[in-house]
Amino acid sequence: MSQISSLKFWMANLAKLEFAALDFSGDNYLSWVLDAKIHLRANGLGQTIVDENDASPKENAKAMIFLRRHIHEALKSEYVVVDEPLVLWKALGERYDHQRMVTLPRARYEWTHLRFQDFKSVSEYNSAMHRITSLMRLCGENISEEDMLEKTLSTFHASNVLLQQQYRRSCFKKYSELVSCLLLAEQNNELLLKNHQSRPTGSAPLPKINTASQEVNATSSRGSIHKRGRGGKRGLARKQKRSWCSFRGFRSKERSIHEWQKCIP
Incomplete structure (x- = not known):
């Protein structure tokens, strides 16, 4: 207890x-x-x-x-x-x-082998940069802003030579300014990549006809067909009626002629 x-x-x-x-x-x-x-x-x-x-x-x-x-x-x-x-x-x-004498050689070794191209993200590289430089400063080793800028720009991947030259022409005075630009560029690249993966190039859907227009056109078509159908039926009925009347008239004439012939001596 x-x-x-x-x-x-x-x-x-x-x-x-x-x-x-x-x-x-x-x-x-x-x-x-x-x-x-x-x-x-x-x-x-x-x-x-x-x-x-x-x-x-x-x-x-x-x-x-x-x-x-x-x-x-x-x-x-x-x-x-x-x-x-x-x-x-x-x-x-x-x-x-004596920890200074132990820590300083290790920090110098890490500084020598620190390369921007070895990190997956700018944040990871920035964290390693601050950790190493802080250890060196605690041990009395002075690391300037120019040293940090040169370490970062000189360790870009070989495929990013043009990008490295653009950043050099910007003439940054502070390491934090360079990191801010790198973080912004990284975020923009991630956004572009996500947009590309969501719908690869050439896979845009076909434009759809306005649904309202389709409904209006369909309604108009049905009305026209319906009217034509009704008109056609009425016309057919008229034709049949005329034919029937003509037939009745013909039969009436035929009977009249027959009766007239019976009256001839």
Whole structure:
């Protein structure tokens, strides 16, 4: 039960941390130093880790509490007798400052082999660029905007030589300006590709006749046919009637002639 309580207490303290605590291995020492400096300055305690400072005992105590809260539990045990923030700061520096010598060669290697053409998207390349340059700057290596621009433009794929020349003629002064243009071009290319895939070239549907016009034409045609049909029937009836009347008249004449002949002596 006591182990569970201590674990909960540790998790509660971890949630209150302003940034990740210094690991016992020191792998995150460079980023930890930067975060610690920023937060100490923000709290008005930046002078407590500077040589020959005039910080008050209260300020030193606050800085010490802050530093101990942001280091590994094992480090707290090792430096339990240290009660001055400047002393603890220097002790940690002597212990882990070699991380600069370990990190810098690796960052230089990654910078040398960084190529724009090796990444599937501009965002992935941009993330790698910032990660590598940040490590190099933490180690004291200066990477300028011109270096970042040249690294990007010089590592375009060979099939994009014309595009590379166009970007060079734009004379960008900042790496961020070039990345913005690359991101916009990438989005436009993706949109064009999606439009092409949705309906390949030459597959446009045939134009459809207006449905309303079809209905009007069909109605007109049916009316005309119906009228012609009715008129035809009436004409046929008239012809039949005339024929019948003619036949009756002929029969009447025939009877009259017969009666007349009977009267001749």
